[in-house]
Amino acid sequence: MARLRGGAVVAVVMVFAVAGCKDLQDKGSSGAQGGAGGAGGGGAALTAADSLTVKGRAPKTGYSREKFGSAWADTDSNSCDTRDDILKRDLKDVKYTGGDCKVSYGVLEPDPYSGKEVTYRRGRSLVDIDHLVALSDAWQTGAKYWDASKRIALANDPLNLLAVDASANRGKGDGDTATWLPPDKSYRCTYVAAQVAVKKKYGLWTTAAEKAAMKKVLAGCPGQKLPSGGNPTKAPSRFKAR
Numbered sequence: 001m002a003r004l005r006g007g008a009v010v011a012v013v014m015v016f017a018v019a020g021c022k023d024l025q026d027k028g029s030s031g032a033q034g035g036a037g038g039a040g041g042g043g044a045a046l047t048a049a050d051s052l053t054v055k056g057r058a059p060k061t062g063y064s065r066e067k068f069g070s071a072w073a074d075t076d077s078n079s080c081d082t083r084d085d086i087l088k089r090d091l092k093d094v095k096y097t098g099g100d101c102k103v104s105y106g107v108l109e110p111d112p113y114s115g116k117e118v119t120y121r122r123g124r125s126l127v128d129i130d131h132l133v134a135l136s137d138a139w140q141t142g143a144k145y146w147d148a149s150k151r152i153a154l155a156n157d158p159l160n161l162l163a164v165d166a167s168a169n170r171g172k173g174d175g176d177t178a179t180w181l182p183p184d185k186s187y188r189c190t191y192v193a194a195q196v197a198v199k200k201k202y203g204l205w206t207t208a209a210e211k212a213a214m215k216k217v218l219a220g221c222p223g224q225k226l227p228s229g230g231n232p233t234k235a236p237s238r239f240k241a242r
Helices: 044-051 082-090 135-140 148-155 166-172 185-202 208-219
Strands: 092-096 103-108 118-121 127-131 161-165
Touching: 044 185, 044 208, 082 103, 082 127, 082 161, 103 161, 127 166, 135 148, 148 185, 161 166, 185 208
Parallel strands: none
Antiparallel strands: 092 103, 103 118, 127 161
């Protein structure tokens, strides 16, 4: 995950991707883009990947976005919705519509998935906020059995969120590491480490193919650190999900 900038959302430290992975740029006041900051020693991401539980996927039956609460809930109570928090964290040259919350303009420089520069203008869908571990994937690897509070927390956790090029994100869909990786190969170590961090933090399992793919990527950057931080794994009780 990792390219996370906390802004007003959460204080985190910066991850440095090593052994061929792209250094992260500190674009926010309290974090790095794509995940929370590095924690632990060298190889922490690979070690964590190896520790993840392996199971088959649970049925997708019953999944809906509403099971994870309303989109972009302000779970950190900073009076900005989660989408704007992530845009503010991940974009450069940010401009607002009234106040300092609603982002109207900014630039992904570069987009972590494609490596290209992408301009965000509100109302035009060139930038998405990606759930690094897709919500439907989470549903099938443990979240279906959680209470609503934990699902809402996952959907709005900065550790699991990243502003990215919309076309690259839609190509990913709800794929896991075994089925999709960023086209920009220099970002893959950071990306996979972030997914590992989210799965470990929330106790999600992996399929055998997913875990093998994670370990294959991280074996190419054995010093990759594991992102940490983000929001608590329970959302405030005022937030509800269907």
